[in-house]
Amino acid sequence: MNLLNKFKDPELCLNILDQIKSEIQGEFRFMEVCGTHTVAIFQSGIRTLLPESIIHVSGPGCPVCVTHDREIASYLALAEKDLILATFGDLIKVPGPGGKNLKAAQAEGARIKIVYSAFDALKLALDHPQDKVVFLGVGFETTAPTVAATIKMAAEQGVRNFSVLSFHKLVPPALKALAADRDIQVDGLLLPGHVSTIIGLEPYRFLAEEYQVPSVIGGFEPLDILQAILIMIKQKNKGRPEVVNNYKRVVPDQGNAKAIETMYEVFRPADALWRGLGIIPGSGLAVAQRYEQFDAALVFDQELPQVDEIPGCKCGEVLKGLISPDQCPLFSTRCTPANPVGPCMVSTEGSCAAYHKYRL
Amino acid sequence: MCLAVPMEIMSIEDNVAHVEVGGVKNQVRLDIIDEPPQVGDFVIVHAGFALRRIDREEGLETLKLFQEGLGLELIK
Numbered sequence: 400m401n402l403l404n405k406f407k408d409p410e411l412c413l414n415i416l417d418q419i420k421s422e423i424q425g426e427f428r429f430m431e432v433c434g435t436h437t438v439a440i441f442q443s444g445i446r447t448l449l450p451e452s453i454i455h456v457s458g459p460g461c462p463v464c465v466t467h468d469r470e471i472a473s474y475l476a477l478a479e480k481d482l483i484l485a486t487f488g489d490l491i492k493v494p495g496p497g498g499k500n501l502k503a504a505q506a507e508g509a510r511i512k513i514v515y516s517a518f519d520a521l522k523l524a525l526d527h528p529q530d531k532v533v534f535l536g537v538g539f540e541t542t543a544p545t546v547a548a549t550i551k552m553a554a555e556q557g558v559r560n561f562s563v564l565s566f567h568k569l570v571p572p573a574l575k576a577l578a579a580d581r582d583i584q585v586d587g588l589l590l591p592g593h594v595s596t597i598i599g600l601e602p603y604r605f606l607a608e609e610y611q612v613p614s615v616i617g618g619f620e621p622l623d624i625l626q627a628i629l630i631m632i633k634q635k636n637k638g639r640p641e642v643v644n645n646y647k648r649v650v651p652d653q654g655n656a657k658a659i660e661t662m663y664e665v666f667r668p669a670d671a672l673w674r675g676l677g678i679i680p681g682s683g684l685a686v687a688q689r690y691e692q693f694d695a696a697l698v699f700d701q702e703l704p705q706v707d708e709i710p711g712c713k714c715g716e717v718l719k720g721l722i723s724p725d726q727c728p729l730f731s732t733r734c735t736p737a738n739p740v741g742p743c744m745v746s747t748e749g750s751c752a753a754y755h756k757y758r759l
Numbered sequence: 760m761c762l763a764v765p766m767e768i769m770s771i772e773d774n775v776a777h778v779e780v781g782g783v784k785n786q787v788r789l790d791i792i793d794e795p796p797q798v799g800d801f802v803i804v805h806a807g808f809a810l811r812r813i814d815r816e817e818g819l820e821t822l823k824l825f826q827e828g829l830g831l832e833l834i835k
Contacts (some may be wrong), residue, residue, distance in 0.1 A: 487806070494761065516807020518788055538806075545808040548790035596803065596811055620824060648817060656812060657793035 408622070415625040420450055422632045423702055428454045428584065430720050432574065433591030434461035434748025435619055441757035443621040457750035458719030459573055459676060460591055463489050464718060464742045467672040470566045471495035472704040474660065476537055477564060478509040482531040482697060486521035489514045490535060493742045496706040515565070517549035524553070524561035533695045536565040540597045543567040543684055544658035545593045547665035550686070550693045564695035565684055568671050570594050573604040574683035578610035583719055587631030588614040589624070591645050599654025600618045600644050607640040618646040665690050672703065674742065675715025714741035717750055724754040731755055765801040765818040776809060778802065780822065 431437060437457045442444060459465045472495050478484050486500070491501045491513065505511040510530075514520045517534050524532035536546045546563055553561045569590060577583055590603060593615045595703055608616045613634035617627035627645055636641050644732050649727055662684070671683025686694035696700060712734070713727035724730050724743065734740035743749035764786065766778035774789045776796065789795065789800065792809045796802055801818025802809035813821070 516788075518807050541805050543820045544791045545806045548788065548808065553791070593805065593810070595802075649811070649813070649821075651811075655791065657789040658810070661791050664800065727781075 407412050410610075412621050412625055415629055416753040417631060418675065419453070419625065419629050420635060422629065423450060423452055424636060426452050426454065426588045427632055427635065428456060428720075429587040429589060429628060430456045430577070430583075430585045431589040432458040432460040432570065432733055432758045433589070434464070434746065435593070436460065436589055436591070436624070437619070437750050438748055439619045439621075440624060441753045443624070444620060445624055447629070456585070456626060456723070457717070457753070458577065458588075458720060459583075459673060460717040461746050461750075462542070462568070462713065462741070463493055463514055463746040465568060465573075465675070466490070466493060466566060466672045466742060467674045468496055468706050468708060469672060469703040471500075472566065472706045473566075473701055474501060475499060475504055475704050476518065477533060477695070477699060477701060478504040478511060478706060481528060482533055482537060482699075483510045483512060484533055485512050485514045485523055486535040487515075487537065488748050490537060493745045494709070494740060496709070498709075498740075503643045517546040518552070521549050521553055521561055523560065524558055525556075528560060531560050531562070531698075533560070533699070534563045536563045538658075539568055539570050539591075539594050540662070541668065544597060544662040546653075550665045550690050553693055554690060559692075562693045562695040562698045563686065564701065565666065565685040565686055565713040566671070567666065568673065568686065569668070569682050571598070571605075572679050573673060573676060574603070574606060575610075576676055576679045576682075577719065578606055579613055579712035580715065580719070582721065585612060585636055587628070588612055589627050589631075590614050590616040590642075591650060592616065592618055595644070595646070595650045595654070598656045598660045599650070600642060600652045601654075603642045606643050607625070611640045613640040614642045616642075616644045616646045616650055618649065668726065669728065673718075712741035714743040714751070717743050724751040725758070727751070765813055766804050767818065768796055768800050768802060770798060771796075776802065780808075789821050790827065792822050 493501045520534035606612045615627040615632040619624050666684035667687045668681045669683045669685035716722045740744040743751035768776045770777045774809040787809045794812045803811045818829040
């Protein structure tokens with residue numbers, strides 16, 4: 400059997416599952432903080448295989464889902480100005496205040512282009528020298544370095560019609576906020592694979608050392624996920640929480656120093672507003688002073704508008720794992736992937752969308 | 760957003776690699792990769808940039824997993 404089939408081998412998975420069942424003592428709540436894990440856990444059927452005493456909750460791991468209403472309102476306000484907005488496709492359907500989204504703004508005449516990378520947005524600026532092009536920056540440590548590298552390129556080439564509205568967010572400060580929240584009580588954290596490729600192991604150490612939460616960087620195959628759960632349970636039983644890299648075939652312990660360096664040359668840590676979690680100090684990335692001519696917030700004097708919350712939407716509580724998506728009164732009735740009310744239903748990686756697709 | 764598919768490097772010009780997977784050709788930037796790849800290596804690609812070089816064997820293994828999971832023909 401080759402290496403790859405081992406990650407799906409039913410016999411190996413059942414073996415791990417047996418070990419999980421023999422190790423589990425009482426209730427164990429684990430949270431995953433990566434949208435791709437959310438989908439993988441549903442797709443592989445792991446939830447139905449695990450004993451009932453293992454409770455799985457989805458955390459704030461989908462960049463679109465954690466984008467706050469006020470940030471979406473800011474995008475919509477920018478769309479009304481005389482410029483071209485370049486955005487990743489998954490942001491375009493997220494409803495802002497009053498249910499309006501960027502797609503509706505586009506229908507009303509706003510110039511909105513979907514791009515697959517920040518670099519494509521820069522190319523758009525070079526191709527349209529008479530227009531101002533603004534890239535909507537969302538995403539975690541996986542995406543932020545790519546946007547930083549693009550801003551550096553724009554600076555090197557002296558581009559004057561390109562800027563970024565940065566609502567990038569950092570994962571460790573959000574995990575700190577979750578770990579410190581007494582309501583949440585998570586026994587183990589399945590740490591994100593691709594964010595970890597960039598930041599490595601070190602930024603998670605506090606989870607075990609300060610908050611005694613077992614934490615495992617895991618891959619996306621069934622065996623990866625089951626192994627991660629077993630490691631977390633064993634750590635809890637021993638009372639010796641650690642941060643473990645169980646995805647070494649992709650994630651280097653030390654991360655990607657060049658990506659981090661690029662990210663912190665162009666951005667500086669800033670407070671950020673998260674859906675459901677509120678303001679988390681130092682959890683965002685603002686454009687550093689040296690590159691301020693590329694900061695759309697300054698160029699267009701863009702502040703975060705005050706907005707009313709979307710009535711009835713419980714995405715915030717879902718992101719904290721306080722309720723499961725089907726406990727939201729709008730779930731699968733007023734709020735569906737075809738007509739999403741909140742961002743957790745918009746993104747295919749959102750927990751509400753995953754529940755809707757795999758549980759109904 | 761974080762589905763990072765490994766792609767094979769067919770050629771490199773300056774800071775741009777021409778990559779291919781399952782007949783899909785693309786160009787990815789090498790600005791933030793910390794281990795410069797060579798033609799024939801695989802890279803994990805995210806939002807138009809190579810994040811990490813991975814060994815050819817690992818790349819092929821991962822592609823087979825995607826192939827099974829997604830029902831796509833990525834490698835023969």
